[in-house]
Structure formats: C-alpha cells, structure tokens
Amino acid sequence: MSNEAVIQHGTVSHEVHEHHEGHHHETFISKYVFSQDHKMIAKQFLITGMVWAVIGGLMSVLFRIQLGYPDAHLPWLEDIFGHWAKDGKIQPEFYYALGTMHGTILVFFVLTAGLSGTFANLLIPFQVGARDMASPFMNMLSYWFFVLASIVMLASLFIQTGPASGGWTVYPPLSALGDASQGSKLGMDLWLISMALFVVSQLLGGLNYVSTILNMRTKGMTMTRLPLTVWAILFTAILGILSFPVLFSGFILLLFDRHLGTSFYLSDIVLSGKILPNEGGSPILYQHLFWFLGHPEVYIIILPTMGLVSEVMSINARKPIFGYMAMIASMFAIALLAFLVWAHHMFVTGMNPFLGSVFVLLTLLIAVPSAIKVFNWLTTLWKGNIRFNPGMLFCIGFVSMFISGGLTGIFLGNSTLDIHLHDTYFVIAHFHIVMGVSAFMGMFAGIYHWFPKMYGRYMNNTLGYIHFWVTLVCAYVIFWPMHYEGFAGMPRRYYDYSNWESFKQFVELNKVISFAAILSFLVQLMFIFNFIYSIFKGRRVTSKNPWGATTLEWTTPIRPGHGNWPGEIPEVHRWAYDYGKDGMDFIDQTTPVGKDESKH
Amino acid sequence: MTMQRKKIHPYKFSLWLGLAGIIMMFAGLTSAYIVKRSQPGWQSFTLPTIFIYSTLVILVSSVTVQVALKAFRERLMSKYRLFFAITAALGLIFISMQIIGFYQFQASGKKMIGLGSNPAYSFVLAIAGLHIVHILGGLIALAIVFFKAFGRKTRNYDVVPVELIATYWHFVDILWVYLFVFFSLLH
Ligand code: HEM
C-alpha cells in the first residue's frame, strides 16, 4: 500500500519535469558546473580524468628520466622543481613521491573514476532507456566528492614535506610512522583523506549505477537484452560497493595508528636506533585488508573496458558478439573469483604453504573465464566485415595486450615462481600490460566511438591512426623488456640500478624504455589535442546513427537535451546485437521482431 | 511508469545496496579482529556493563521509530513527531552511553589508545566508534526529515524518506547487537 503512494509520487514529479523541458532556463552554473544531467556529468568525469592522466603521465616521464639516465644533470629540472631536483638531478625523495603518486593517480583517479565515471554515466541511462540516473542528485554528489578528493590529493603535491611516497599500496609500518620518511608525514594524511573522499564518491556512484540498471530499464529491456557495456558496468559497480568499504576500514585503522598511538599494524620496530613502544600489531593485517580491495580493484578497472570493447568490436565487425551469454557468465565468474584471490599478492609474507596453494588454485582459475572472453572476441572478429577505424583498432589492441598480460599473470599466480618474481620488474610489466595499457586502449576505443554522441562531432581519424600505432608499439617497447629485467631479479621501486653489477647489462635497455615512454606520452598529448580540437572544429555528425549501431543511445537526437528523448522513451523488442541478420546490415533494438525473422 | 509499479523504489534499493557496503566494512574489521585474536599478544577483556544498557536503549529506539513510521502512514502527524523525537533522543542517549563506556573501559586499565595500548582494546574503540559514526549519520538524516516537515508550507506526505530512515535505523540497531554479541563471545 505504501509502495503505491510512492510510485504515484514519482510519476507526478516526472511528468511535471517533462512538461517543463521546453521552457526551463538553465544557468551556466546549473548546466556546466553543478549539473545533474548524466551526459554532462560523464563529460566532467572524462575531462577531470584527462587532466589527471596528464599529471600522472608526466610523473612517469620524470622518473623514467631518472631510470634511463641516472647520471644526467638537467638544470631545467632544478628550475622547475627546486630542491626536489637539486643539481638538476631528481632526488630520491622526489623519485619515490613520483612513483607513488603516479600509481595512485593512474589506478584510482584515471582508470577508476575517470573511466567508470565517464562511461557509466554516459551509457547507463542511454542504453537502458532512462531519462537519467535513479538519483541525479547523488550522481552529482559523486562527481563533486571526486573533485574534493582531487583537490586534496593535488594539494599534497605542494606541501613542504611532499606527497605520500611509500608506494601506491601505502604499506605500514612505513606509512604508519610519521618519522619514518618525509612522505610519511602530512602528505600521507592528505593521501588518506583524499582516498576516503574518493571512496565516498565511488560508493555514491556505484549505488546509483546498480539501482538505475536494475530499476529504470525501459519497456521490453529485459536483462538479457542489455548491451554488454551495461552488464560490465553492473558487475564493476557491485565489486566497488563490496570492496571499497573494506579498504576504508583498513585506512581507518591506519589513521588510528598514525594519530592515536594504537598498534594495529605495528610491533617490534626500531626507528633511527630507537625502539618504539608499539606491541602486538601486524603489518600483514593491512595487506589483507588492502588487497581484499586491491584485487577486485584491478577488475573494477578492466571490466568496464571489456564491456566497451565487446560493444565497439561487434559494431565494427558488423557481426553479433560471439557468445553473449558466455560473456556475461565469464564476467560473473571473474567478479566472483576477484574476491577469492587477494592473497596472491602476499605469497612472500610467510603464509602457510597450504593456504598459499589454495590461493594458487583460485588464482589460476581466473584464467578460464579470461580465456573464454578472449576466445569470444577473436571469434567475433573472425570473418567479420571489419571497419578498421580508430575505435576498432584500439579494441584489437586491447585484446592483444590482454592476452600478453594475462599470460604473465599465470606465471605470477604460481607461488613457487612468484617467490622469485615478486617485487621485480616482471610484476611491473605484468600489470602495466594487462591493466594499464589494456584499460587505456579500451577507454580510447570508447572515446573514439562515443565522441559523436557526446559532442555531435567526430574526432580526426588520421590523428587517431597515429595515436593507435605509436601507442601500441611504444607499449610493447616499454613493457616487454621489463619481463627480462624481472627474470634477472631487478627489483621494482629502486632509485638507481646502475650501481649493481648484475643490472649493468640493462643500462642501454633502460634508455630505450625511457625514450619510448617519453614518445608515448607525447602521442597522448596529441590525442588530447585531437579531442579538444574536435569538440570545436571536428567534422559534424549529420545522422542520428553514424556507426549503424543497434543500441538506444543512437535513437536520441544528435545533440540530446535533458531527458534524452524528446517524446516517449522507445520500447525495446530485441537484443543489442542483430548485425548481419537475414541479410540486413543491422536491425536496431526498437524494431519489432518480424513474423518470419530467424532466431539468433 | 506503470511497469514500475511492482518494483521496489530505486531509493530503497540504493539503501539496501549501501547497507551491503556497510556490512562489508564491518565484516572487514571483525575479520581483522578474528585474525588478530589468534595471534600472540592478544589480551582478552570484558566490556563494562553500561554497554548492556546502551544495547537496551538502541533496541527500544527501534520500536519507537517503527511506531513513528506507522503513525506517519496513518497521518497521525503529532504522534509521528513525538515518536520521531523520542527516537532521536534515544539515539543521543545511546551515543553518550557508548562514550561513557569507552572512558570506563580505558579507566579500568584497558588502554585503547596511546602508549601501552593493546590492539585488542583498540579494536573495541575503532569498531564501536565507527558504529557511533553511523548512528550519527542516522540522526542527521532524522533531523533533516523532521525539520523539513515543519518548514514546508504545503504538507508533505511522502512516506519514502521516513521509510528509508526506519530501515536504516533498524539496520544500525541490529549491527550494534551483532557487534555486542561478537565482542562478548570473542573477547
Ligand atoms: C590470468 C589472470 C591473472 C593472474 C593469474 C594474475 C596474477 C597476479 C599475481 C600472482 C600478482 C602478484 C605478483 C606479485 O606481486 O608478486 C599480480 C599482480 C598484479 N596484477 Fe595480475 N593476474 C591476472 C590478471 C590481471 C588483470 C586482468 C589485472 C588488471 C586488470 C591484473 C592486475 C595486477 C596488478 C595491478 C598487480 C600488481 C599490483 C602491485 O603489486 O602493485 N592482473 N597478478
């Protein structure tokens, strides 16, 4: 009974809202700043993410200068960074700060908030057929919490003792003791505050994504008619809701240790010759709490791009995605297993070998659904009528990267091998290829593909091709050799490797890697130029459905207003992948099923 | 729109999801507690008796919030306001009792913070403290809905906010009962 009253209330407010559409004035602030329109929020996330990507990318260029040219003295560095780059040489504290911030920014601010924030906001209402998110206000809050988190993190770059420097995983005791390093002082507190705000932003966003997908679908849009993008975002959001709070609790205990003199993570520590009074804690506890989020987090990054790639690939191969249900099932399996494998990051913490072997088994199991997905992408391409536009090239690049990086995951997942490879450049190579580069490629595929929907114009294709090929080649030149460095035992997170006899063999190689890193950074700047230029000067989109796609977002006007569809929300009659069916190029989701149409 | 009739209200659905997140947070903390407990250096404890009384207080407040919700549905607005206010008051009393409890605990030599603290005691503060923060959140939501009802010129009979708060309130209540039993059994 009470429920009915609610719904009536909802309907009334909705109609009033639609009624007002024509003559309702929006100010600059309500349209571009505190917007509650999912399309604008998507753009805000994207552009904020791009700003962060440039900052985080620049950091990697700086530390690659140190790694490639440890003996160089570059006076301009000192001009810009002052005592952080005394004598034109990146100082050790600076190096650690750069590495830590690079990881934090790219993992959380770019590939989590920037990626999910953009495509969940853009695609969920469009593709499920809703006028907006379940709660547009919460959605706006989610973005502004992200901005707050960003401001705090940015501020930490400019304080005297510098930002957090203990690695993106901020392991205690280093992160728990202010006296342990420069970066463990105020910078670490700001890091924790920023991340707490970030978690709030993720939860607000995630709640909204899930409840919109499950509750706001248009008529006829059953779950198994949803495009895979939406499925992927659904799993991503659920992973986030269930794992970020655990990270949060780990952070709370860390804050207690930092400021209230507790010993959750601390015991038997000698700091600068002084024995600390802390007793009874264990730093391993933090690692459990961190990786319980940390592992699902890597899938929070990759799952949305798996969705984007499936969608863009099917459209540009002019073929239905191969194994739609298998794709959903494998995403479900990945999401489930993501919670059961975290200890593979901790094989060398002295865990019970039997427990270790359980985690080996569960970890290697992830290879099964991953392989199913790869198989399905390849079979989708097979005998397709492929359009090699930049979006499609990035899809193929994604699959290539995902295979290369997934295979090295199987090396690491065996605890016996991992004892040798842990904390070496092999791990760096593994996760940059499988997560960093793959996710960026998936994201680029999405941006090139949905740019016309976002801005009513196309991005420049020629620049797109250059962007793709340079990125692909550089990515392999940067990360492939790192596997060999890792086999040779070269540890990650060292400031200068040139003093070790065993790593002298890599001096020239490290120069090559650094060169490729700088080149790939420059080509990303070119992409950003293309992006901004195309917003204003790109070729205009002249038809509603430029790619010949089946999904609902292409039934909206070229530049959709508030509420997306001017009239009724269309009804859906079929799944999202009717390409090349019965001799037709494509049949969109709103077309009723004909009498003598074949089954798929 | 007619389709949505049988479905759960999106806000309620979001709330349930949010509660799942909160459960994960406390699950993380209590698992950390269990792991820690099995390691050397753990010191066992019993909670001060005031925590028993605070548990009773929070249980009663669950009843009063339910009475308030029922009154609202029957449009008995003054009864609704009265019981809403009682609920808020009980919430405040609960928080105060918890804080007194912390002081008693610390005073009995079980140092939760600072030099010589033991993680076993610190966990009580961290977990129960975090729970207080959730009660505070509920109180703020309660206050907002309560004063909005006065502030409006037209009367607002939208039951959703009240239902959301009631659900949340029962949740934090049960959460505390769980934590209390947890601390008592696995000291
Ligand atoms: C076949 C599937 C995979 C397996 C078996 C696997 C296994 C592993 C193992 C065992 C480690 C720990 C290495 C160590 O620290 O010694 C690791 C690290 C890592 N993996 Fe994977 N992985 C797989 C796929 C992925 C995917 C798909 C992603 C991301 C999208 C990913 C992201 C990461 C990251 C970020 C790290 C390192 C984190 C750090 O220490 O900073 N992995 N992987």
Ligand SMILES: [Cu+2]
């Ligand atoms: Cu992992």
